[in-house]
Amino acid sequence: MDNAHLTRKQHEFFTFIVDYKKENEVWPTYREIADHFGYASPNSVTQNIQALLKKGYLVKRNDEEYDLPSDKKSLLGETEEQEGIPVRGLIAAGSLQEAVEANLGSITLDTLFPDLDDLFALRVTGFSMKDVGIYDGDFVLLMDTDVKNGDIGAVLYDGETSLKKIYWDDNGLRLEPANEEYDDIIIEPDVFEEVRIIGKYIGHVNRQGFQRAIPLVA
Structure with a gap:
C-alpha cells in the first residue's frame, strides 16, 4: 500500500501509539487509546487503525496485531x-x-539518496505528464524542499492533488501539464494561501527502474 498523507488527527493518533510503543515496548490497548483521546467508544480507535493500515503507516501481522512497516521501524529506534x-x-x-x-x-x-529522510513517493493516476515520461501507474519520488519556477512538483489545492510544472508570478499560480490534451490550471493570487506545495519531483520509478528528473537548463 502506498503511503499517503495523514490528516492532523490521524498524525496525532499515529504519534501517540508509536511513542507509547517506544516507551513501553508494547502497543497501547484500544481502551488506553480511547482514554487518551477521550473517545466514547473503542470503535473510534478501530476507525483510526483502519485508516493507518489503508495509508500504509501500519501493517497487519500474522497474529492479526498491527505493527509498523519495515520502512518506518526507525521510528521505534529499530534498524534493519x-x-x-x-x-x-x-x-x-x-x-x-x-x-x-x-x-x-x-x-x-542512503548512499543513492543522501536526503532520504526528506523523500516520499506517490503513485500517479492519469497521463497529464506523459511528455516528460511520467505515466499512469508510475511512482513519483518527491522531496520536501523548495520548488523553483518551472520545477515539476505536487500541489494540494481545494482538497485535490496534481503533479504539474509549477509557474508563478504576479498574475497567480499556473500549473502546466506535459500533455497538450490537458489545459493549464490557473490559481488566482487571492487564494494562494489555500495552495500547498507537497514536494518537488526528483524522479520516478516504473517497470524500467528509477528515472531521475532531468535538471532544468539555466
Missing part, C-alpha cells in the same frame, strides 16, 4: 540491515590496471 547493490572491487578510469576484486560493501538507499 539494509540490502543494497554489492561493490565487488575496483576498476580503473584511466590507464589499464590489474583487476582488483574485493568485497567493498554495498550501495544502499
